[in-house]
Amino acid sequence: MLKPNFVIHSEDEIRAIRKAAHAAATVREKLIQLVRPGMTTKNLDDLAGSLIASTGGTSAFLGYRGFPGQICISLNEEVVHGIGSNQRILNEGDLVSLDIGVKLDGGVGDTAKSFCLGRAPASDESILLENTELALMEGIKEAKAGNYVGDISAAVEKVAKKAGLGVVREYVGHGCGTLLHEPPEVPNFVTRNRGPRLIPGMVLAIEPMFNLGTHKVITASDRWTVSTLDGKLSAHFEHMVYITQHEPEILTWLKM
Ligand code: MG
Numbered sequence: 001m002l003k004p005n006f007v008i009h010s011e012d013e014i015r016a017i018r019k020a021a022h023a024a025a026t027v028r029e030k031l032i033q034l035v036r037p038g039m040t041t042k043n044l045d046d047l048a049g050s051l052i053a054s055t056g057g058t059s060a061f062l063g064y065r066g067f068p069g070q071i072c073i074s075l076n077e078e079v080v081h082g083i084g085s086n087q088r089i090l091n092e093g094d095l096v097s098l099d100i101g102v103k104l105d106g107g108v109g110d111t112a113k114s115f116c117l118g119r120a121p122a123s124d125e126s127i128l129l130e131n132t133e134l135a136l137m138e139g140i141k142e143a144k145a146g147n148y149v150g151d152i153s154a155a156v157e158k159v160a161k162k163a164g165l166g167v168v169r170e171y172v173g174h175g176c177g178t179l180l181h182e183p184p185e186v187p188n189f190v191t192r193n194r195g196p197r198l199i200p201g202m203v204l205a206i207e208p209m210f211n212l213g214t215h216k217v218i219t220a221s222d223r224w225t226v227s228t229l230d231g232k233l234s235a236h237f238e239h240m241v242y243i244t245q246h247e248p249e250i251l252t253w254l255k256m
Contacts, residue, residue, distance in 0.1 A: 007175050007182045008201035014242060016107030017177045017203055021240045021251035023055035024102040024109030029254055031071075031100070037092040037118050041073045045084025052102055060101030060108050060180045067224065072099035072112075074225070079209050079217055079234040080171055081224045092118035095125060097236045101180055110176050110205045111252035112238035125233065127163060128212050132235040135159035135188070135208040143204060143241045143248040149184050150194030156208050157189045166215035167208070168234070171226065176205040176240055198243045203251070207238030 009017060030051050035044055049070040052059050059070045067081070074082035074097040075090075082097075090096070099112035114132065116125055139156040152173075160167045173186030184195050188208045211217075213232035220227065228234050242249040 005183045006196045006199070006202055007177060008199060009177050009203055010201075013107070013178055014201070014203075016105045017109070017240075018107070018242075018251055020057060020102050020104040020107035021109035021111070022254070023052070023057050023104050024100045024111045025252040025254040026055060027051045027102060028098060028100050028111050028113055028252070031098055032113065032115060035090065035096065035117065037090050039090050040086050041075070041082070041084040041088040041090060042086045044073055044090070045070050048100065052100075055102060055104060057102040057104035060103045060110065061099075064180060071101070073097070074099070074234070074236065076233055077228045077231045079168055079211070079226045079228060080236055081226050083222060083224055090117060095233050095235065097234070099236065099238065106178060108176055108178065108180050109252060110180060110238060110240055112207060112236045114235040114237060124212060128165065128210060128233055128235045131159055131163040131165055132208050132210040133237045135210065136206060136237040136239060139206045139208065140239060140241050140248055140250060143198065143206065143243060145198050145200050145243055145245060147198050148194040149186055149196055149198065150190060152204070152206060153187045154190050156206070160188070160208070160210050166211035166213055166228075168211065168215055168217055170217055171209055173205050173207045173238070175203065177203040200244050202243040203240060204243070205238055205240050207236060209234060209236045
């Protein structure tokens with residue numbers, strides 16, 4: 001039998017997913033408030049661990065395929081999957097990408113945000129940050145019943161093209177809900193296959209990863225940290241979106 005290429009969540013599951021997504025978003029915003037130059041990325045990962053615990057949840061990333069951190073901390077040219085380290089000190093002006101996953105009551109929340117640490121972003125940095133976040137919001141606008149996954153991909157890619165940014169191809173968005181990674185994939189670029197049609201009950205993690213230079217990436221010898229091939233900056237924004245009969249609900253939206 002052909003495996004279904006998407007997941008429809010029940011109302012009960014949505015309740016749990018909503019709670020986990022809210023917890024992940026809370027940890028994201030608290031970390032952004034608390035992170036300071038001079039901390040090591042291990043300090044930040046430890047802090048994330050305690051914040052996750054205070055939500056009543058656990059890290060969805062720790063131990064996932066052997067990942068050793070509570071969250072992913074990716075700096076500057078690092079795209080995704082950076083690991084907190086005692087050797088890595090955060091500096092003012094670092095472009096910090098935090099990716100947070102929380103498991104809570106049978107639901108999973110997954111969200112990411114990039115920002116410039118301790119100062120306003122320089123012009124190239126703000127082009128990268130603003131357009132990556134804009135692409136996420138443009139993608140979310142297409143996340144409505146009747147559209148296809150490919151409509152989200154097209155909206156995200158359009159923003160990158162207009163801004164002249166590289167779109168990472170090896171890593172993509174995904175279904176997310178009771179497992180961290182569920183079908184379908186949600187690419188940040190148009191593919192030959194427009195993917196499944198969107199149906200109420202689907203939950204998607206939409207997560208553009210854009211680079212100032214080439215779209216190409218390499219993985220470090222730690223087997224996790226993914227960086228841009230040319231060493232130029234990268235940014236990552238991610239929200240989880242619940243497809244409904246009406247407007248999409250952004251499960252990881254949080255006003256602080
Ligand atoms: Mg994700």
